[in-house]
Amino acid sequence: MIVYQPRRAPFIGALLFSAAFGTLLWIEGTFAAGSQALCPARRYDGHGTVRHVFDGDTLELSDGRRVRLLGINTPELGHDDRPAEPFSEPATTFLQSLARPGTRVSLRFDVERHDRYGRVLAHVFLDSGVNLQAELIAAGLAATLVVPPNEWNHDCYEALERGARKDGRGIWRLDGYRPVAAHRLGADARGFHIVTGKVRRIGEGEKNLWLDLAPGVAVRIPKEDLVYFRSVAPRSLLGHRLEVRGIVARRRGELRITVRHPAALRVLH
Numbered sequence: 001m002i003v004y005q006p007r008r009a010p011f012i013g014a015l016l017f018s019a020a021f022g023t024l025l026w027i028e029g030t031f032a033a034g035s036q037a038l039c040p041a042r043r044y045d046g047h048g049t050v051r052h053v054f055d056g057d058t059l060e061l062s063d064g065r066r067v068r069l070l071g072i073n074t075p076e077l078g079h080d081d082r083p084a085e086p087f088s089e090p091a092t093t094f095l096q097s098l099a100r101p102g103t104r105v106s107l108r109f110d111v112e113r114h115d116r117y118g119r120v121l122a123h124v125f126l127d128s129g130v131n132l133q134a135e136l137i138a139a140g141l142a143a144t145l146v147v148p149p150n151e152w153n154h155d156c157y158e159a160l161e162r163g164a165r166k167d168g169r170g171i172w173r174l175d176g177y178r179p180v181a182a183h184r185l186g187a188d189a190r191g192f193h194i195v196t197g198k199v200r201r202i203g204e205g206e207k208n209l210w211l212d213l214a215p216g217v218a219v220r221i222p223k224e225d226l227v228y229f230r231s232v233a234p235r236s237l238l239g240h241r242l243e244v245r246g247i248v249a250r251r252r253g254e255l256r257i258t259v260r261h262p263a264a265l266r267v268l269h
Helices: 088-098 132-138 154-167 223-228
Strands: 011-018 024-031 046-055 058-061 066-069 104-108 120-126 191-198 201-204 208-214 217-222 241-251 254-258 265-268
Touching: 046 088, 066 132, 088 132, 120 132, 132 154, 191 208, 208 223, 208 241, 217 223
Parallel strands: 066 120, 217 254
Antiparallel strands: 011 024, 046 058, 046 104, 058 066, 104 120, 191 241, 201 208, 208 217, 241 254, 241 265
């Protein structure tokens, strides 16, 4: 059960959930109050009515459009014999509490309007101005995710995430969301991780730039995305310690994290 109130006054939200290992946990988060919606939009590009919420970052409108919430990633529900990730059910229930069937929503598009699965890509708002992505991030039920060329509002989302991480809300209480040293990643590591390590070597191929953080652990930056790295020059990072976030996958005998935007890469001092 989720107790949710608009941000007109301070409140304490409570979520009851079962983690992947079967233990019931109770989390409480105290959220900052404000008279203004978090991460607002100056324009809307479309409207619709919610028919169904599939998970923490995907919903369907009454006209059949399936909408993927831009700028965030929530834990995955179980499917295809894979167990649900911790906090996937609370994230889904939280979004359902905000966007019940029949709720009117407004869509704010970015550069790309559809993904490869045909889903609509949008930032989604209630008539009250509440930003669904911002609420999920602030509650600690979503991590920020920037997939270029879609960069709108990422600074605001990142600020909310920093607050959630600092306070240990939701997913940020889990060991799996705490930074792990690259050399400590197990060979079977998969899925979302935050990885730290010193750049030991920089390699360059025809299509990718490679930052080696540990033996068998590399960061892949597609060269076509280097245009987005305005605040940091990846080729100058040799010897620097980094914090990198993204999906860990095993390819050609090594663990790789693809980074397409500097929001996923932080230089540690």
